[in-house]
Amino acid sequence: MTDTQLQKDLAAAAEHFGFEKPTLERRDGPLSNKSGKRLPQGLRDAAEKALAAYRASPDHAELMAALPQLSLADLHIRFQNALEGPHFASLLQAMRQPEVLEIDTEDFLPQSISLGLMAQAVLILGLSGSIGYVIDTDLKSGLYVGGAFDAGIDAGVEGDVCVGFWKEKVGDLDGIYVGEEVDIDDGTGVTEAAFLHDDELALVFVGVDLGIDDGMENTDFYFFEMEMGRAPIYQPGDATxxxxxxxxxxxxxxxxxxxxxxxxxxxxxxxxxxxxxxxxxxxxxxxxxxxxxxxxxxxxxxxxxxxxxxxxxxxxxxxxxxxxxxxxxxxxxxxxxxxxxxxxxxxxxxxxxxxxxxxxx
Missing domain, CATH: 2.60.40.1110 (Immunoglobulin-like)
Structure with missing residues (x-):
């Protein structure tokens, strides 16, 4: 395990919030998505477009360069500023107003959206997976973190950014999610990883080079949230x-x-x-x-x-x-x-x- 500041902060957070190592397993047999719902193509396309703009920006380059030294507070504010910034504005609007992208309201309509990192290293409690900032349609926000013990995630110390679409609102995200399927576009490299909770589609990550493959299918993932509040912790701009x-x-x-x-x-x-x-x-x-x-x-x-x-x-x-x-x-x-x-x-x-x-x- 790489002993970065982020991992140290996450260990302290686990102790503070009373998180305990979960019991996870690999499921036998095919999974059942009872509703058959899928992430609307309009949301996937909007996420892909927003991610492309963000990954081409100086903010993304600075994030990736600073990642080994970032604290949990730094990561929080960087992802918050990015998700609530211009690159993701259209995507957030579509989340709150599905009719903008002519999304079928009978399809999977997420209540929360996140911008995070698909980290290819142990983050917390032995879990490798994802960490990021999440905000719901009521503008309640926090941090999420979690993953699996053996999830088909490549070895390494860092990943790239991903957008997450969550069925529930902030405050109700904790729990075990089962990896259902991974869809990788061979042309663009865009990956869509879907997860079930109680046999219903509950979470979809969309990103490029996520380092996650078919090994995540039928595997338990555990995600939990830390409600950090909205008190500012980072001073924007420059000073003398x-x-x-x-x-x-x-x-x-x-x-x-x-x-x-x-x-x-x-x-x-x-x-x-x-x-x-x-x-x-x-x-x-x-x-x-x-x-x-x-x-x-x-x-x-x-x-x-x-x-x-x-x-x-x-x-x-x-x-x-x-x-x-x-x-x-x-x-x-x-x-x-x-x-x-x-x-x-x-x-x-x-x-x-x-x-x-x-x-x-």
Missing amino acids: YLAQLITMTCINSKDNYDTIYFEFYADGDDSTLYRYPAWDGYQMCEAQEDTTFSTWTVGLIAKFNTSLTLRLHVGDHTMDDVTVYPSSFGGLHGSITQNWDDKVDAFDEIQYSLDIQLIRN
């Missing part, structure tokens, strides 16, 4: 300065173990608060309690032009905002230590410190 949050240290905790996270904003504009980590928080305690959790290598890089404001949340307590400026660092690669010190009452005091470095000016 970049600052990296290096190491957080717990000096005096609020409780025995605190769950902490940041909100931050740039240039005095608090109309948009960015959050890190993307969900929940990082558990910390004092060194005398457990040295493993007394420091946190944060790693977040924040953009700003004139100032950067940080808001630290410790459990249910919010510390005072702190603001740093370019002059605070004394030049490129300069570092500062920012301290938070807050008395909850006459007896309890919360103390944390954070090392911050200016990495571009």
